[in-house]
Amino acid sequence: MKDQDAHLRFSHDNNRVFSGYEKRHVPPEDPELTHTDPDTPMGEFLRRFWQPVCLSGELSDVPKAIKIMGEELVAFRDKSGQVGVLHRHCAHRGASLEYGIIQETGIRCCYHGFQFDVDGRLMAVPGEPDGGARLAEKVSQGAYPAFERHGLVFAYMGPYEEMPKFPEWDFFDAYDDLELVPFTNVYPCNYLQSFDNIPDQIHTSQLHNASMRVVGDDDDGDYPATALNPVFTQTPVMEYASVRDDTAMVFIAGRRVGTDKIWVRMNDVVVPNLTIHANLFEDGRDTRYFHRVHMARWYVPVDNENHIIIGWRMFGAAIDPFDAGRKERCGYDDIDFLEGQTGGRPYETAQRTPGDWEAIVSQRPIAVHALENPMRGDIGVYMNRRNLRRALNGDNPHAQPGAMHARANAGERDYCCTNNTVLAIPMREGRDDEELVREVCRKMVEIIAEGDEYEGDERDAFIRDAMREYERSFAGAIAAE
Protein backbone atom coordinates (compact mmCIF):
# COMPACT_ATOMS: atom_id res chain seq x y z
CA MET A 1 0.00 0.00 0.00
CA LYS A 2 1.38 3.38 -0.96
CA ASP A 3 1.69 6.00 1.75
CA GLN A 4 -0.80 8.33 0.15
CA ASP A 5 -3.35 5.53 0.37
CA ALA A 6 -2.84 5.08 4.07
CA HIS A 7 -6.20 6.69 4.83
CA LEU A 8 -7.91 3.78 3.10
CA ARG A 9 -6.99 1.59 6.04
CA PHE A 10 -9.47 3.43 8.24
CA SER A 11 -13.20 3.48 8.22
CA HIS A 12 -14.69 6.96 8.02
CA ASP A 13 -18.26 5.99 8.75
CA ASN A 14 -18.73 8.63 11.38
CA ASN A 15 -16.66 11.34 9.85
CA ARG A 16 -17.14 13.67 6.92
CA VAL A 17 -14.64 14.31 4.16
CA PHE A 18 -14.00 17.90 3.09
CA SER A 19 -15.31 19.18 6.39
CA GLY A 20 -13.32 22.40 6.39
CA TYR A 21 -16.39 24.61 6.24
CA GLU A 22 -17.96 22.84 9.19
CA LYS A 23 -14.82 23.30 11.24
CA ARG A 24 -14.07 26.92 10.41
CA HIS A 25 -14.94 28.34 13.80
CA VAL A 26 -12.28 28.22 16.50
CA PRO A 27 -13.75 27.90 20.00
CA PRO A 28 -12.19 29.80 22.89
CA GLU A 29 -9.32 28.43 24.96
CA ASP A 30 -9.73 26.84 28.37
CA PRO A 31 -9.34 29.85 30.68
CA GLU A 32 -9.17 27.78 33.87
CA LEU A 33 -5.75 26.33 33.10
CA THR A 34 -4.35 28.86 30.66
CA HIS A 35 -5.15 32.29 32.14
CA THR A 36 -2.73 33.48 34.80
CA ASP A 37 -3.35 37.22 35.17
CA PRO A 38 -4.26 38.52 38.66
CA ASP A 39 -7.49 37.07 40.08
CA THR A 40 -7.64 34.11 37.67
CA PRO A 41 -7.79 30.67 39.35
CA MET A 42 -4.52 29.44 37.84
CA GLY A 43 -2.85 32.81 38.33
CA GLU A 44 -3.73 32.85 42.02
CA PHE A 45 -2.55 29.26 42.42
CA LEU A 46 0.81 29.87 40.71
CA ARG A 47 1.35 32.97 42.85
CA ARG A 48 1.45 30.78 45.96
CA PHE A 49 4.67 29.09 44.82
CA TRP A 50 8.16 30.55 44.50
CA GLN A 51 8.71 31.23 40.81
CA PRO A 52 11.93 31.98 38.99
CA VAL A 53 11.54 35.33 37.25
CA CYS A 54 14.88 35.96 35.53
CA LEU A 55 18.56 35.09 35.54
CA SER A 56 20.91 36.64 38.08
CA GLY A 57 23.01 37.47 35.05
CA GLU A 58 20.27 39.76 33.77
CA LEU A 59 20.66 42.02 36.79
CA SER A 60 23.26 44.66 36.11
CA ASP A 61 23.84 48.27 37.13
CA VAL A 62 20.51 49.17 35.54
CA PRO A 63 17.13 47.67 36.49
CA LYS A 64 15.55 44.88 34.43
CA ALA A 65 11.96 45.33 33.28
CA ILE A 66 10.13 42.00 33.51
CA LYS A 67 6.54 40.89 33.16
CA ILE A 68 5.26 37.88 35.10
CA MET A 69 1.68 36.58 34.99
CA GLY A 70 0.52 39.81 33.42
CA GLU A 71 2.16 42.04 36.05
CA GLU A 72 4.65 44.65 34.94
CA LEU A 73 7.61 44.50 37.31
CA VAL A 74 11.20 45.56 37.66
CA ALA A 75 13.99 43.40 39.06
CA PHE A 76 17.30 44.71 40.32
CA ARG A 77 20.12 44.04 42.77
CA ASP A 78 20.94 47.04 44.93
CA LYS A 79 24.53 47.95 45.73
CA SER A 80 24.34 46.21 49.09
CA GLY A 81 23.44 42.96 47.27
CA GLN A 82 19.71 42.77 48.07
CA VAL A 83 17.47 41.65 45.20
CA GLY A 84 14.29 43.62 44.58
CA VAL A 85 11.24 42.68 42.53
CA LEU A 86 8.94 45.71 42.54
CA HIS A 87 5.88 46.82 40.66
CA ARG A 88 7.20 48.64 37.66
CA HIS A 89 5.21 51.87 37.90
CA CYS A 90 6.32 54.21 40.64
CA ALA A 91 3.84 54.76 43.48
CA HIS A 92 4.26 58.52 43.10
CA ARG A 93 3.02 59.22 39.59
CA GLY A 94 3.72 56.09 37.60
CA ALA A 95 7.10 56.52 35.93
CA SER A 96 8.71 53.19 35.19
CA LEU A 97 11.33 52.04 37.67
CA GLU A 98 13.22 50.45 34.76
CA TYR A 99 14.65 53.97 34.48
CA GLY A 100 15.30 54.10 38.20
CA ILE A 101 18.78 54.59 39.61
CA ILE A 102 19.99 51.68 41.73
CA GLN A 103 21.09 52.83 45.18
CA GLU A 104 23.20 51.39 47.99
CA THR A 105 19.82 50.42 49.47
CA GLY A 106 16.93 50.05 47.04
CA ILE A 107 16.17 52.09 43.96
CA ARG A 108 15.43 55.75 43.25
CA CYS A 109 12.76 56.68 40.71
CA CYS A 110 14.25 58.83 37.96
CA TYR A 111 11.32 61.26 37.81
CA HIS A 112 11.07 62.89 41.24
CA GLY A 113 13.54 60.79 43.20
CA PHE A 114 11.30 58.68 45.45
CA GLN A 115 13.61 56.01 46.89
CA PHE A 116 12.21 52.55 47.69
CA ASP A 117 13.82 49.69 49.58
CA VAL A 118 13.55 46.16 48.11
CA ASP A 119 10.51 45.51 50.35
CA GLY A 120 8.76 48.54 48.85
CA ARG A 121 9.16 50.89 51.83
CA LEU A 122 9.48 54.53 50.89
CA MET A 123 12.88 55.64 52.22
CA ALA A 124 13.34 59.17 50.99
CA VAL A 125 11.59 61.89 49.04
CA PRO A 126 13.94 64.68 47.95
CA GLY A 127 12.57 68.18 48.37
CA GLU A 128 9.97 67.27 51.00
CA PRO A 129 10.51 69.29 54.21
CA ASP A 130 10.52 66.11 56.32
CA GLY A 131 12.45 64.03 53.74
CA GLY A 132 9.29 62.04 53.02
CA ALA A 133 8.58 60.76 56.54
CA ARG A 134 4.91 61.74 56.41
CA LEU A 135 4.38 60.25 52.95
CA ALA A 136 6.13 57.05 53.99
CA GLU A 137 3.42 56.42 56.57
CA LYS A 138 0.93 55.69 53.80
CA VAL A 139 2.85 55.30 50.53
CA SER A 140 4.81 52.23 49.54
CA GLN A 141 5.77 50.55 46.30
CA GLY A 142 4.30 47.13 45.49
CA ALA A 143 7.09 44.62 46.19
CA TYR A 144 7.57 40.86 46.20
CA PRO A 145 10.04 38.86 48.29
CA ALA A 146 12.93 37.70 46.12
CA PHE A 147 16.25 35.93 46.41
CA GLU A 148 18.91 34.36 44.21
CA ARG A 149 19.84 30.69 44.00
CA HIS A 150 22.40 29.22 41.61
CA GLY A 151 22.05 32.06 39.14
CA LEU A 152 18.25 32.33 39.17
CA VAL A 153 16.15 35.07 40.75
CA PHE A 154 13.09 33.66 42.51
CA ALA A 155 10.12 35.75 43.60
CA TYR A 156 7.04 34.96 45.65
CA MET A 157 4.05 36.84 44.25
CA GLY A 158 1.32 35.60 46.59
CA PRO A 159 -0.05 37.08 49.84
CA TYR A 160 2.93 37.86 52.05
CA GLU A 161 1.44 36.15 55.11
CA GLU A 162 1.19 32.86 53.18
CA MET A 163 4.79 32.91 51.94
CA PRO A 164 6.28 29.41 52.11
CA LYS A 165 9.89 28.44 52.56
CA PHE A 166 11.66 27.63 49.33
CA PRO A 167 11.44 23.87 48.72
CA GLU A 168 14.81 22.15 49.07
CA TRP A 169 14.54 19.43 46.44
CA ASP A 170 16.61 16.28 46.69
CA PHE A 171 18.19 16.97 43.31
CA PHE A 172 19.97 20.15 44.39
CA ASP A 173 22.90 18.18 45.77
CA ALA A 174 22.38 14.65 44.46
CA TYR A 175 26.08 14.41 43.54
CA ASP A 176 29.17 15.94 45.18
CA ASP A 177 30.37 17.47 41.92
CA LEU A 178 26.96 18.77 40.81
CA GLU A 179 26.85 22.25 39.34
CA LEU A 180 23.52 23.96 38.63
CA VAL A 181 23.72 26.24 35.60
CA PRO A 182 20.82 28.62 34.94
CA PHE A 183 19.12 29.13 31.57
CA THR A 184 15.98 30.52 29.99
CA ASN A 185 14.07 29.73 26.78
CA VAL A 186 11.63 32.36 25.56
CA TYR A 187 8.33 31.20 24.01
CA PRO A 188 5.67 33.44 22.45
CA CYS A 189 2.71 31.27 23.50
CA ASN A 190 0.82 30.13 26.58
CA TYR A 191 2.90 28.47 29.33
CA LEU A 192 0.77 25.32 29.43
CA GLN A 193 1.89 24.28 25.97
CA SER A 194 5.52 23.86 27.07
CA PHE A 195 4.36 22.23 30.32
CA ASP A 196 2.14 19.79 28.34
CA ASN A 197 5.13 18.94 26.16
CA ILE A 198 6.88 16.99 28.94
CA PRO A 199 4.20 14.46 29.94
CA ASP A 200 3.74 14.13 26.15
CA GLN A 201 6.75 11.86 25.75
CA ILE A 202 5.51 10.21 22.57
CA HIS A 203 6.69 13.34 20.78
CA THR A 204 10.32 12.38 21.44
CA SER A 205 9.96 9.46 19.04
CA GLN A 206 8.38 11.65 16.34
CA LEU A 207 9.45 15.30 16.52
CA HIS A 208 12.95 14.35 17.68
CA ASN A 209 13.34 11.49 15.21
CA ALA A 210 16.07 11.95 12.60
CA SER A 211 13.49 11.13 9.91
CA MET A 212 11.31 14.08 10.91
CA ARG A 213 12.89 16.49 8.48
CA VAL A 214 12.41 17.64 4.93
CA VAL A 215 15.02 15.98 2.75
CA GLY A 216 15.78 18.36 -0.11
CA ASP A 217 18.25 17.99 -3.00
CA ASP A 218 20.94 19.66 -0.94
CA ASP A 219 20.41 17.53 2.17
CA ASP A 220 23.83 16.47 3.34
CA GLY A 221 22.52 13.42 5.18
CA ASP A 222 23.85 14.73 8.48
CA TYR A 223 21.98 13.76 11.58
CA PRO A 224 19.79 16.81 12.26
CA ALA A 225 20.57 18.75 15.41
CA THR A 226 16.88 18.59 16.32
CA ALA A 227 17.06 14.78 16.70
CA LEU A 228 17.75 12.60 19.71
CA ASN A 229 19.85 9.43 19.52
CA PRO A 230 18.30 6.44 17.71
CA VAL A 231 17.67 4.47 20.92
CA PHE A 232 15.80 7.44 22.37
CA THR A 233 13.61 7.79 19.29
CA GLN A 234 12.32 4.24 19.42
CA THR A 235 8.68 4.50 20.35
CA PRO A 236 8.88 3.67 24.05
CA VAL A 237 6.58 1.56 26.14
CA MET A 238 4.80 4.30 28.08
CA GLU A 239 3.43 4.09 31.58
CA TYR A 240 2.13 6.94 33.70
CA ALA A 241 1.70 7.24 37.43
CA SER A 242 0.26 9.97 39.58
CA VAL A 243 2.54 10.29 42.60
CA ARG A 244 2.86 12.03 45.96
CA ASP A 245 -0.93 12.25 46.44
CA ASP A 246 -1.51 13.57 42.92
CA THR A 247 0.69 16.60 43.50
CA ALA A 248 2.85 15.30 40.65
CA MET A 249 2.83 12.67 37.96
CA VAL A 250 5.63 10.76 36.34
CA PHE A 251 5.86 9.33 32.89
CA ILE A 252 7.81 6.13 32.65
CA ALA A 253 9.33 5.41 29.24
CA GLY A 254 10.68 1.89 28.82
CA ARG A 255 13.01 1.02 25.96
CA ARG A 256 14.63 -2.25 24.98
CA VAL A 257 18.31 -1.59 24.20
CA GLY A 258 19.95 -4.31 22.09
CA THR A 259 18.74 -7.67 23.39
CA ASP A 260 20.06 -7.53 26.92
CA LYS A 261 19.21 -4.17 28.52
CA ILE A 262 16.07 -2.32 29.48
CA TRP A 263 16.28 1.41 29.94
CA VAL A 264 13.59 3.06 32.05
CA ARG A 265 13.39 6.84 32.00
CA MET A 266 11.19 8.69 34.46
CA ASN A 267 10.51 12.43 34.71
CA ASP A 268 8.46 14.29 37.32
CA VAL A 269 5.74 16.72 36.26
CA VAL A 270 4.93 18.70 39.38
CA VAL A 271 1.90 20.86 40.21
CA PRO A 272 1.71 23.70 39.35
CA ASN A 273 4.48 24.32 36.75
CA LEU A 274 7.72 22.41 37.37
CA THR A 275 9.26 19.51 35.49
CA ILE A 276 12.32 17.53 36.58
CA HIS A 277 14.28 15.65 33.91
CA ALA A 278 16.59 12.67 33.76
CA ASN A 279 19.72 12.83 31.58
CA LEU A 280 18.68 13.50 27.99
CA PHE A 281 21.96 12.17 26.63
CA GLU A 282 21.39 8.65 27.98
CA ASP A 283 21.65 5.90 25.37
CA GLY A 284 20.88 2.90 27.54
CA ARG A 285 24.03 0.99 26.73
CA ASP A 286 25.54 0.75 30.23
CA THR A 287 23.78 -0.40 33.36
CA ARG A 288 22.82 2.47 35.63
CA TYR A 289 20.74 2.60 38.77
CA PHE A 290 18.61 5.60 39.76
CA HIS A 291 20.73 8.09 37.83
CA ARG A 292 19.35 11.44 38.85
CA VAL A 293 18.43 14.85 37.53
CA HIS A 294 20.09 16.71 34.67
CA MET A 295 17.57 19.54 34.39
CA ALA A 296 14.74 21.18 36.31
CA ARG A 297 12.64 23.93 34.82
CA TRP A 298 9.61 26.05 35.54
CA TYR A 299 7.12 27.27 32.92
CA VAL A 300 6.65 30.87 33.93
CA PRO A 301 3.85 32.88 32.33
CA VAL A 302 4.79 36.35 31.11
CA ASP A 303 1.17 36.90 30.17
CA ASN A 304 -1.45 34.59 28.69
CA GLU A 305 0.27 34.46 25.31
CA ASN A 306 3.94 34.40 26.34
CA HIS A 307 6.06 32.44 28.75
CA ILE A 308 9.66 31.78 29.65
CA ILE A 309 11.08 28.40 30.54
CA ILE A 310 13.44 29.16 33.41
CA GLY A 311 15.57 26.51 35.06
CA TRP A 312 18.88 24.82 35.72
CA ARG A 313 20.91 22.37 33.70
CA MET A 314 23.05 20.17 35.92
CA PHE A 315 26.69 19.55 35.15
CA GLY A 316 29.43 17.35 36.57
CA ALA A 317 30.98 13.97 35.81
CA ALA A 318 28.44 12.05 37.90
CA ILE A 319 25.32 13.37 36.16
CA ASP A 320 26.94 13.60 32.71
CA PRO A 321 28.96 10.39 32.27
CA PHE A 322 29.22 10.97 28.51
CA ASP A 323 30.52 14.52 28.94
CA ALA A 324 27.83 15.57 26.48
CA GLY A 325 26.71 18.83 28.10
CA ARG A 326 27.94 22.23 26.97
CA LYS A 327 27.78 24.68 29.79
CA GLU A 328 28.68 27.63 27.57
CA ARG A 329 25.43 27.12 25.64
CA CYS A 330 23.25 27.54 28.75
CA GLY A 331 22.11 31.09 29.38
CA TYR A 332 19.59 33.67 28.29
CA ASP A 333 17.28 32.12 25.67
CA ASP A 334 19.75 29.32 25.02
CA ILE A 335 20.23 25.67 25.96
CA ASP A 336 22.77 23.00 25.07
CA PHE A 337 20.58 20.21 23.69
CA LEU A 338 18.51 19.80 20.53
CA GLU A 339 18.33 22.73 18.15
CA GLY A 340 14.82 24.15 18.00
CA GLN A 341 14.46 24.81 21.74
CA THR A 342 14.41 28.53 21.03
CA GLY A 343 13.12 30.81 18.30
CA GLY A 344 15.16 32.85 15.90
CA ARG A 345 16.31 30.15 13.50
CA PRO A 346 15.80 31.03 9.83
CA TYR A 347 12.19 30.24 8.89
CA GLU A 348 13.17 27.74 6.21
CA THR A 349 15.57 25.93 8.54
CA ALA A 350 12.78 25.73 11.11
CA GLN A 351 10.41 24.32 8.48
CA ARG A 352 12.90 21.70 7.33
CA THR A 353 14.01 20.62 10.81
CA PRO A 354 11.29 21.69 13.23
CA GLY A 355 11.98 21.43 16.96
CA ASP A 356 10.02 21.81 20.18
CA TRP A 357 9.84 25.59 19.78
CA GLU A 358 8.17 25.40 16.36
CA ALA A 359 5.76 22.62 17.38
CA ILE A 360 4.74 24.28 20.65
CA VAL A 361 4.48 27.90 19.51
CA SER A 362 2.53 26.87 16.40
CA GLN A 363 -0.23 25.31 18.52
CA ARG A 364 -1.65 28.91 18.53
CA PRO A 365 -0.90 31.70 21.05
CA ILE A 366 -3.17 29.74 23.41
CA ALA A 367 -3.85 26.15 22.33
CA VAL A 368 -7.55 25.30 22.09
CA HIS A 369 -8.22 22.18 24.13
CA ALA A 370 -11.76 21.88 22.79
CA LEU A 371 -10.32 21.09 19.34
CA GLU A 372 -7.96 18.33 20.50
CA ASN A 373 -8.47 14.70 19.48
CA PRO A 374 -6.45 12.73 22.04
CA MET A 375 -4.62 9.50 21.32
CA ARG A 376 -3.39 6.92 23.80
CA GLY A 377 0.01 8.61 23.96
CA ASP A 378 -1.65 11.73 25.42
CA ILE A 379 -2.51 10.06 28.72
CA GLY A 380 0.25 11.96 30.51
CA VAL A 381 -0.92 15.32 29.20
CA TYR A 382 -4.42 14.76 30.50
CA MET A 383 -3.23 13.26 33.76
CA ASN A 384 -1.20 16.41 34.44
CA ARG A 385 -4.09 18.69 33.50
CA ARG A 386 -6.35 16.68 35.79
CA ASN A 387 -3.85 17.11 38.64
CA LEU A 388 -3.83 20.86 37.99
CA ARG A 389 -7.61 21.12 37.80
CA ARG A 390 -8.14 19.13 40.99
CA ALA A 391 -5.62 21.34 42.74
CA LEU A 392 -7.33 24.53 41.54
CA ASN A 393 -10.81 23.33 42.39
CA GLY A 394 -9.79 22.30 45.87
CA ASP A 395 -10.75 18.68 45.03
CA ASN A 396 -7.36 17.42 46.14
CA PRO A 397 -6.52 18.55 49.68
CA HIS A 398 -2.91 17.35 49.26
CA ALA A 399 -2.41 19.69 46.32
CA GLN A 400 -3.38 22.86 48.17
CA PRO A 401 -0.44 25.24 48.51
CA GLY A 402 -0.29 24.89 52.31
CA ALA A 403 -0.12 21.09 52.06
CA MET A 404 2.40 21.17 49.23
CA HIS A 405 4.63 23.52 51.23
CA ALA A 406 4.37 21.52 54.47
CA ARG A 407 7.66 19.66 54.07
CA ALA A 408 9.61 22.76 53.10
CA ASN A 409 8.03 24.78 55.92
CA ALA A 410 9.03 22.03 58.38
CA GLY A 411 12.62 22.16 57.11
CA GLU A 412 12.33 18.81 55.32
CA ARG A 413 13.44 17.99 51.81
CA ASP A 414 11.16 17.36 48.87
CA TYR A 415 11.83 14.20 46.91
CA CYS A 416 11.21 13.45 43.27
CA CYS A 417 11.21 10.23 41.26
CA THR A 418 13.18 11.46 38.23
CA ASN A 419 15.83 9.02 37.06
CA ASN A 420 17.30 6.94 34.29
CA THR A 421 17.83 3.31 35.13
CA VAL A 422 19.35 0.75 32.78
CA LEU A 423 19.02 -2.84 33.92
CA ALA A 424 20.71 -5.93 32.45
CA ILE A 425 17.50 -7.82 31.74
CA PRO A 426 17.74 -9.82 28.51
CA MET A 427 14.90 -10.69 26.18
CA ARG A 428 13.44 -14.03 27.12
CA GLU A 429 12.30 -16.96 25.02
CA GLY A 430 8.56 -17.19 24.88
CA ARG A 431 7.98 -13.90 26.69
CA ASP A 432 6.37 -10.91 25.02
CA ASP A 433 9.12 -8.32 25.29
CA GLU A 434 6.86 -5.28 25.38
CA GLU A 435 5.04 -6.81 28.30
CA LEU A 436 8.37 -7.48 30.04
CA VAL A 437 9.50 -3.86 29.53
CA ARG A 438 6.17 -2.70 30.92
CA GLU A 439 6.56 -4.91 33.98
CA VAL A 440 10.01 -3.43 34.61
CA CYS A 441 8.62 0.10 34.26
CA ARG A 442 5.94 -0.59 36.85
CA LYS A 443 8.44 -2.19 39.19
CA MET A 444 10.65 0.91 39.07
CA VAL A 445 7.71 3.06 40.23
CA GLU A 446 6.99 0.59 43.02
CA ILE A 447 10.60 0.56 44.24
CA ILE A 448 10.78 4.36 44.32
CA ALA A 449 7.48 4.56 46.23
CA GLU A 450 8.94 2.14 48.80
CA GLY A 451 12.06 4.31 48.91
CA ASP A 452 9.94 7.26 50.05
CA GLU A 453 9.89 5.64 53.51
CA TYR A 454 13.51 6.77 53.81
CA GLU A 455 15.22 10.15 53.83
CA GLY A 456 18.34 11.49 52.16
CA ASP A 457 21.17 9.12 51.24
CA GLU A 458 19.28 6.22 52.79
CA ARG A 459 16.52 6.67 50.25
CA ASP A 460 18.93 6.61 47.32
CA ALA A 461 20.74 3.58 48.74
CA PHE A 462 17.49 1.69 49.32
CA ILE A 463 16.26 2.41 45.79
CA ARG A 464 19.55 1.46 44.11
CA ASP A 465 19.84 -1.74 46.14
CA ALA A 466 16.27 -2.72 45.35
CA MET A 467 16.83 -2.10 41.64
CA ARG A 468 19.94 -4.26 41.65
CA GLU A 469 18.15 -6.99 43.54
CA TYR A 470 15.29 -6.93 41.03
CA GLU A 471 17.79 -7.14 38.17
CA ARG A 472 19.47 -10.13 39.86
CA SER A 473 16.12 -11.89 40.12
CA PHE A 474 16.14 -12.13 36.32
CA ALA A 475 19.69 -13.47 36.21
CA GLY A 476 18.63 -16.17 38.69
CA ALA A 477 15.63 -17.07 36.60
CA ILE A 478 17.73 -17.44 33.47
CA ALA A 479 20.30 -19.61 35.23
CA ALA A 480 17.54 -21.87 36.52
CA GLU A 481 16.05 -22.37 33.06
Ligand code: FES
Ligand atom coordinates in the same frame (compact mmCIF):
# COMPACT_ATOMS: atom_id res chain seq x y z
S1 FES B 1 6.91 59.18 39.36
FE1 FES B 1 8.44 58.24 40.55
S2 FES B 1 9.10 59.80 41.87
FE2 FES B 1 7.56 60.73 40.71
Ligand SMILES: [Fe+2]
Ligand atom coordinates in the same frame (compact mmCIF):
# COMPACT_ATOMS: atom_id res chain seq x y z
FE1 LIG C 1 10.85 17.78 22.83
